[in-house]
Amino acid sequence: MPSSGNSYKVRLLLALLDQPVQTIDVEYGSDTLTQAKAETRLPFGKAPVLELDDGTLLPESNAILVWLGQGTRFVPKDALQQAQMLSWMFWEQNQHEGVIAVRAALLNYPHRKAQATPERLAELLTSGNGLLQIMDDHLRMRDWLVGDDASLADLCLYAYTHTAEARGGFDLAPFPALRDWLDRVAALPGYVAL
Template sequence: MRLYSMPSSGNSYKVRLLLALLGRACEIVDVEYMTEALESARAEGRLPFGKAPVLALEDGQLLPESNAILCFLGEGSAYVPADPVLRAEMLGWMFWEQNQHEGTIAVRAALRFYPHRRALATPERMAELLDRGHANLQIMEDRLSGRDWLVGDAVSLADICLYAYTHTAGARGGFDMARFPAIAAWLDRVAALPGYQGLEA
């Protein structure tokens, strides 16, 4: 397999993290923002939706979208609950991550982190994203208070997908993570998983 991966992106990182946790071999092709590698991958039709990550299978099929790739890689593993209700709960958190969480946590970080996006970081926009992001983090905090994982009694794809942008929310996004002790403990649990790989690895 070959993963077209944006090194700085949480969406790409979550796939690299699951591959590491599963011990799966995969060629990594870096396609960072504003690089020739990204433009080449687009021109060659390797990025069906125009963005990374994309997993290229051995038969040539291309799988775009980070959480879809997680579901494919996680099939049959301990990261996907066997119980259909728990599996639906897992998917619910994964849908919420893309629909709500990413749109605040990742977007605010991107406006601060990527030079070509800083012009969009108006004080009003940044304040709005800060408030909404803290509200989304509080949803996670409430869920994780008194429990180890987001779904059931074991780590699942829900934890992997939400870890990616949450673990850099303070450093990159400027969110006040001291307000969320249950999230902090959960981040430590994910980082302690056998095979864990950090964002910069």
């Protein structure tokens, strides 16, 4: 799904790994999405899904990241750092995405407009600023979320954070460490934009 941060994080990792992939776009309302659902190509009813060479379908963006990231520089070798990386990835799906991405969806997807009440948008803005503050506080002391190099956690959280301002209406000016981190991710060799 080209507009999805969850799909983007997978494309970003593949680009950073210089790994070719064939993609099939299943944007909201498209015939390809309807067809993919009818053919049960989306086990959980949503994108992204990675189809492995043997035909196995692997849904969920962060599971795909872990699968593709094994043995690469994006998964720390240290067991504690791996667990810390996973903590950030679970937090992204459990806390961050449900606020940052949802606010952007309400503002940008026509089929979600009815849910974009002023009260709901204000609630998401307040919650989102709190989540962005958690990231900014953490990044004040380090360049990356875990360890001394970019990890899957950085790619995972970058996906919706880097569009929080343009798509979600968040003001990132109060978060200087977060903004610097966004620049570091965008400067990674092989980086591709959403």
